[in-house]
Amino acid sequence: MIERIGQRTLRFVGRPALLAHAAAVGRKEGAGPLGAQFDYVAENDRMGQKTWELAESELQKTAIRTALRKAGLRNGDLDCILAGDLLDQCIGSFLASMQSDVPYLGQYGACSTMAQGLALGACLVEGGAARRLVAAASSHFCSAERQYRFPLAYGGQRTPTAQWTATAAGAVVLGAADERPIRVTHALFGKMVELGVTDANNMGAAMAPAAFDTLTALLDDLHAQPRDFDCIVTGDLGHVGADILLTLLRGQGIDLSPVYSDCGSLLFGDEQDAHAGGSGCGCSAAVLCGPLLRDMAAGKLDRLVFAGTGAMMSPTSVQQGQPIAGVCHAVVLERSA
Amino acid sequence: MIERIGQRTLRFVGRPALLAHAAAVGRKEGAGPLGAQFDYVAENDRMGQKTWELAESELQKTAIRTALRKAGLRNGDLDCILAGDLLDQCIGSFLASMQSDVPYLGQYGACSTMAQGLALGACLVEGGAARRLVAAASSHFCSAERQYRFPLAYGGQRTPTAQWTATAAGAVVLGAADERPIRVTHALFGKMVELGVTDANNMGAAMAPAAFDTLTALLDDLHAQPRDFDCIVTGDLGHVGADILLTLLRGQGIDLSPVYSDCGSLLFGDEQDAHAGGSGCGCSAAVLCGPLLRDMAAGKLDRLVFAGTGAMMSPTSVQQGQPIAGVCHAVVLERSA
Numbered sequence: 001m002i003e004r005i006g007q008r009t010l011r012f013v014g015r016p017a018l019l020a021h022a023a024a025v026g027r028k029e030g031a032g033p034l035g036a037q038f039d040y041v042a043e044n045d046r047m048g049q050k051t052w053e054l055a056e057s058e059l060q061k062t063a064i065r066t067a068l069r070k071a072g073l074r075n076g077d078l079d080c081i082l083a084g085d086l087l088d089q090c091i092g093s094f095l096a097s098m099q100s101d102v103p104y105l106g107q108y109g110a111c112s113t114m115a116q117g118l119a120l121g122a123c124l125v126e127g128g129a130a131r132r133l134v135a136a137a138s139s140h141f142c143s144a145e146r147q148y149r150f151p152l153a154y155g156g157q158r159t160p161t162a163q164w165t166a167t168a169a170g171a172v173v174l175g176a177a178d179e180r181p182i183r184v185t186h187a188l189f190g191k192m193v194e195l196g197v198t199d200a201n202n203m204g205a206a207m208a209p210a211a212f213d214t215l216t217a218l219l220d221d222l223h224a225q226p227r228d229f230d231c232i233v234t235g236d237l238g239h240v241g242a243d244i245l246l247t248l249l250r251g252q253g254i255d256l257s258p259v260y261s262d263c264g265s266l267l268f269g270d271e272q273d274a275h276a277g278g279s280g281c282g283c284s285a286a287v288l289c290g291p292l293l294r295d296m297a298a299g300k301l302d303r304l305v306f307a308g309t310g311a312m313m314s315p316t317s318v319q320q321g322q323p324i325a326g327v328c329h330a331v332v333l334e335r336s337a
Numbered sequence: 338m339i340e341r342i343g344q345r346t347l348r349f350v351g352r353p354a355l356l357a358h359a360a361a362v363g364r365k366e367g368a369g370p371l372g373a374q375f376d377y378v379a380e381n382d383r384m385g386q387k388t389w390e391l392a393e394s395e396l397q398k399t400a401i402r403t404a405l406r407k408a409g410l411r412n413g414d415l416d417c418i419l420a421g422d423l424l425d426q427c428i429g430s431f432l433a434s435m436q437s438d439v440p441y442l443g444q445y446g447a448c449s450t451m452a453q454g455l456a457l458g459a460c461l462v463e464g465g466a467a468r469r470l471v472a473a474a475s476s477h478f479c480s481a482e483r484q485y486r487f488p489l490a491y492g493g494q495r496t497p498t499a500q501w502t503a504t505a506a507g508a509v510v511l512g513a514a515d516e517r518p519i520r521v522t523h524a525l526f527g528k529m530v531e532l533g534v535t536d537a538n539n540m541g542a543a544m545a546p547a548a549f550d551t552l553t554a555l556l557d558d559l560h561a562q563p564r565d566f567d568c569i570v571t572g573d574l575g576h577v578g579a580d581i582l583l584t585l586l587r588g589q590g591i592d593l594s595p596v597y598s599d600c601g602s603l604l605f606g607d608e609q610d611a612h613a614g615g616s617g618c619g620c621s622a623a624v625l626c627g628p629l630l631r632d633m634a635a636g637k638l639d640r641l642v643f644a645g646t647g648a649m650m651s652p653t654s655v656q657q658g659q660p661i662a663g664v665c666h667a668v669v670l671e672r673s674a
Contacts, residue, residue, distance in 0.1 A: 090445045098660075104664060106446050126464060
């Protein structure tokens with residue numbers, strides 16, 4: 001059963017369970033501070049494929065396959081796959097699952113896609129529409145860079161606010177309640193929030209107001225304080241966006257800092273030249289499905305808010321001068337003893 | 338409550354209601370055989386906008402706004418919008434709803450997006466995750482043509498199997514059961530089916546096997562014959578794909594022809610030079626939300642299977658030689674007396 005709490009929060013009474021999770025990342029991500037906590041680190045970001053798009057799809061396929069193996073399940077046990085990525089027509093995702101023989105529902109929430117899929121997936125499991133499903137998302141620096149910015153070989157300069165698209169993928173297997181300890185307890189679907197940002201090299205600023213909107217609504221609905229959670233993590237605000245979010249919240253008398261992290265800020269070390277931090281659908285997907293869920297499984301985190309952030313834009317919309325809207329979907333994960 | 342019937346069919350016990358529906362189309366579509374049954378026909382396909390992408394978003398916005406007006410609702414009454422289109426990063430849809438202040442979940446099912454959104458929306462309403470929501474989809478000949486094929490001014494020759502991307506949008510408002518007569522009773526999420534088609538100018542052939550897979554599974558699960566429905570309609574197989582579908586079904590001893598239609602075959606008249614028929618997310622969306630749902634409301638159709646078809650490909654995947662997979666999501670709509 002799904003209950004509505006307050007204005008916008010959904011509560012999953014049956015607490016859909018995370019049956020397994022897996023993260024697969026590229027070489028640079030594997031060399032970062034979280035490297036040891038991913039299930040798979042590519043030796044070569046080409047993943048043995050002929051194109052970067054196929055490499056991304058292979059990375060997502062690796063995350064899904066690994067999560068299924070960890071859950072002791074096969075494709076045939078799934079009722080559907082919810083997946084998405086940043087590429088035109090979400091090619092990374094549909095190629096990853098094209099031969100899976102599992103019903104497929106493509107999702108597009110920009111970099112918030114993992115959170116969107118996880119929240120929707122919890123609705124489907126809790127509502128009885130699916131017994132077991134996979135939610136997955138991916139991004140790849142090389143496929144994204146040439147699509148959104150410059151040809152790879154061009155070696156364009158990056159601005160200080162620019163973020164580095166993660167070569168990464170994450171997948172979770174969700175299912176109806178059993179003895180598994182990690183559960184999805186709440187979700188809140190985000191609104192697009194647009195405050196006039198048009199700089200595609202400053203996504204953090206475009207997304208922070210959406211994260212503010214979603215997190216204040218969630219805390220309000222739950223009558224909760226940040227301290228009620230062990231960790232509240234945004235998807236890929238990066239250093240710039242994270243600062244804006246903390247400032248906006250402070251203006252409302254909310255101090256998020258004691259429990260706050262951002263996947264984009266966590267993924268790369270300062271020496272890795274990732275400027276304002278990691279980004280891309282795969283950034284939050286891999287940090288959730290790698291280190292964060294490992295920490296939950298190990299009992300280091302009991303209550304986590306995963307607030308996936310996305311910037312609604314396309315190379316065309318930016319070139320046509322359209323503003324960039326942020327969106328942020330939140331999922332609350334809890335570990336039972 | 339959502340029950341599983343047979344292998345893959347979902348039954349919505351509470352029968353989510355269609356609170357309203359609306360279709361907005363371009364000039365050519367308005368001049369076709371269904372022209373009088375759309376809510377809005379553009380005088381000029383630019384829709385008063387500076388770019389084709391904004392024109393598409395304006396068309397989708399018009400469909401959503403009209404559906405809401407017909408339902409007597411405002412944006413604030415919605416719990417979410419599920420929308421998608423064919424453009425890179427689904428720009429037509431996110432621009433259409435950017436200022437709506439409604440939670441937004443982008444969908445990408447290629448031309449099956451309307452069916453995907455409608456089926457997912459029914460799951461959300463029935464499961465209690467949303468009280469009222471909009472499912473919408475759109476396409477625009479001018480934005481799609483230049484993205485997928487040639488610059489508009491180039492005037493490229495079209496092959497006989499090619500389809501004409503519809504300038505069209507459709508939107509439905511779904512809500513928990515009330516007195517409204519049209520209900521969503523069942524849905525079946527489609528698998529990607531790929532049989533080696535690589536010709537982006539023969540989408541019908543790429544999608545027909547997926548429609549075959551979905552329709553046989555649905556009829557099987559429901560222990561139904563085609564004649565149990567007043568109409569079984571596919572999204573945009575066009576003349577070529579529709580023939581393939583009928584042939585494949587005949588091979589299984591199923592004669593679909595007495596109740597079969599295809600939105601792509603219905604949309605344009607023979608004299609309109611649309612070759613194998615209409616296509617695009619907007620094609621099935623507008624034919625459903627215009628003529629088909631009007632016929633249901635008027636009591637001319639009582640049981641309808643809407644089987645939205647999509648071709649999973651992108652200009653990049655086709656250029657890289659990847660096969661085109663079809664996908665087909667089915668929704669059963671019934672009218673109560």
